[in-house]
Amino acid sequence: xQFVVKRDLLLKSLxxxxxxxxxxxxxPILSNVLLQLKENKLSIVATDLDIVFQDExxxxxxxxxxxxxTSAAILYDILRKISxxxxxxxxxxxxxxxxxxxxxxxxxxxxxxxDNFPTFTDQFQDQEILIENKRFLKLLNKTKxxxxxxxxxxxxxxxxxxxxxxxxxxxxxxxxxDSHRLSSSSLxxxxxxxxxxxxxPRKTVFQLCTLLTESNExxxxxxxxxxxxxxxxNIKLISKVIDGKFxxxxxxxxxxxxxxxxVPSKDFISSIExxxxxxxxxKEGVKLAINKENVQLSVNSANSGDGNEIIKANFNSENxxxxxxxxxxxxxxxxxxxxxxxxxxxxxxxxxxxEDASDKNSYYVIMPMKA
Numbered sequence: 126x127q128f129v130v131k132r133d134l135l136l137k138s139l140x141x142x143x144x145x146x147x148x149x150x151x152x153p154i155l156s157n158v159l160l161q162l163k164e165n166k167l168s169i170v171a172t173d174l175d176i177v178f179q180d181e182x183x184x185x186x187x188x189x190x191x192x193x194x195t196s197a198a199i200l201y202d203i204l205r206k207i208s209x210x211x212x213x214x215x216x217x218x219x220x221x222x223x224x225x226x227x228x229x230x231x232x233x234x235x236x237x238x239x240d241n242f243p244t245f246t247d248q249f250q251d252q253e254i255l256i257e258n259k260r261f262l263k264l265l266n267k268t269k270x271x272x273x274x275x276x277x278x279x280x281x282x283x284x285x286x287x288x289x290x291x292x293x294x295x296x297x298x299x300x301x302x303d304s305h306r307l308s309s310s311s312l313x314x315x316x317x318x319x320x321x322x323x324x325x326p327r328k329t330v331f332q333l334c335t336l337l338t339e340s341n342e343x344x345x346x347x348x349x350x351x352x353x354x355x356x357x358x359n360i361k362l363i364s365k366v367i368d369g370k371f372x373x374x375x376x377x378x379x380x381x382x383x384x385x386x387x388v389p390s391k392d393f394i395s396s397i398e399x400x401x402x403x404x405x406x407x408k409e410g411v412k413l414a415i416n417k418e419n420v421q422l423s424v425n426s427a428n429s430g431d432g433n434e435i436i437k438a439n440f441n442s443e444n445x446x447x448x449x450x451x452x453x454x455x456x457x458x459x460x461x462x463x464x465x466x467x468x469x470x471x472x473x474x475x476x477x478x479x480e481d482a483s484d485k486n487s488y489y490v491i492m493p494m495k496a
Contacts, residue, residue: 126191126217128162130182132207132227135169138180139201141360142171144332145178146197154241157194160215161239162187170242171197176329177245181359193217193236200225203232245363249347249354252319256297258344258357260312262337264299265330267310267487270456272327273303280369284330287322287371288314296486299325300374306453307374308460310487321348324367329353333362378490379476382469384442386415390466392436394458400424400432401451410494411451415470416444424451447473448494457489 139158147155159170167182204213207227216224217236225232265284273281281302289298289311296311297320314320325333333355337344342358355362397411404426414421420438425431447470458466463483470477479489 126160126162126193126215127188128167128215129186129188130167130213130215131184132204132211132213133209134182134184135167135213136201136204138169138182139197139204141180141332141336142169142178142197143201144328144335145171145173145176147173148198154194154237154243156196156198157237157242158197158200159192159194159239159242161192162190163192172243172245173328174243175326175365176332177361177363178332179361179363183359191217192239193220193223194239194242195223195234195236199234203230249349249352251321251348252316253345253347253356254297254314254316254319256312256314256344256346258337258340258342261344262334264297264310264312265334265337267460267484268299268301268308269327269330269334270460271301271303271306271308271489272330273301274327275303278304280324280367280371283324283326283367285322285324285371285374286320288320300371302372302374302377302490305450305492306457307377307490308457308487309374309378309489310484312486319348320346321350323348323353324369324371325353326364326367329362329364336360336362377476378488379469379471379478382471382475382478384440384445384470386420386438386440386468386470387465388420388436388438388468390458390461390464393466394455396422396434396436397451397455397458400434403430403432405429409451410448411454412446412448414444414446415440417441442470445470445473447477449477449491450494453491457491460487460489 142158161168167185169180171178211227214226218224221236223234223236268284285300289296294313297314298311300309340357345356347354353364400422401424403424412423417440419435421435423433457479461481463481467480477491
């Protein structure tokens with residue numbers, strides 16, 4: 126195996142690989158990246174057994190075909206420190222040693238045989254769905270804030286992707302909840318019959334967000350019984366899905382909240398951040414004392430003091446006091462596209478519905494804290 130490739134092309138792939146490969150050496154091979162030369166292309170593959178990342182580089186000079194695996198972290202670190210656009214000369218000296226030369230640098234990297242690298246099948250029966258890259262990224266960004274970190278309820282450790290229908294239109298909808306808050310976002314699709322409902326794991330969601338942020342390629346999605354494949358140009362991301370049943374989230378979405386608070390989104394976020402500065406605990410409750418013309422935000426910490434601030438608002442009901450986890454409020458408010466955030470309340474203890482006038486296909490539910 127021997128080839129020459131530009132540093133920047135390989136570095137781009139290895140950058141994505143870092144989020145996939147296992148950092149804990151339970152199986153040493155899972156810390157490695159598979160480099161494979163065939164059919165005039167360099168294939169780069171990494172996996173943690175749950176996610177498979179695959180990229181192809183065609184702008185490569187192949188001297189001798191072959192394959193090997195080497196440490197993804199070490200190779201990435203070396204390439205980061207080599208001058209941009211340098212030529213990299215790779216030569217597999219034997220089964221255990223990969224030579225890398227570039228300019229005045231010379232490295233010998235330890236390898237593990239490709240026989241030990243996990244194999245996977247890329248067989249999906251369902252038809253591909255074409256989805257606009259940035260619209261799907263927006264859906265994931267808006268829903269991932271509510272993914273649960275509680276592994277005891279594994280079915281909440283991801284985004285529930287499923288089909289919904291409204292006003293004769295078909296949507297791909299993403300929902301996540303940690304039982305304290307819920308986020309939902311939808312995008313319209315043309316061929317809904319090709320998609321099976323599934324729960325996309327947390328790690329896959331975050332890796333996919335990184336890929337979608339840095340790519341302008343068309344996004345194709347295919348599903349099977351227990352896997353999902355995302356294709357972006359030469360890049361493929363294949364992931365297992367969470368084995369479990371997502372709860373009927375519609376039951377917790379409030380429908381009778383007629384007390385409407387409208388507050389400027391940026392002012393609301395800034396104010397929460399300022400008053401919570403008095404507390405070292407970012408999950409400290411922030412109290413909202415609401416009247417028709419303004420909201421007083423306050424934090425009272427037994428360990429460090431208190432903070433208060435008043436911002437202008439519109440409220441269509443009598444005075445109401447309610448408390449929230451400040452981080453949850455900021456997470457939700459930060460996803461609002463409109464200049465104002467619409468908060469639909471019932472009383473000081475019932476779930477609250479948050480809406481975005483500039484995105485009718487997204488909404489959020491948040492549980493108040495006990496005063």
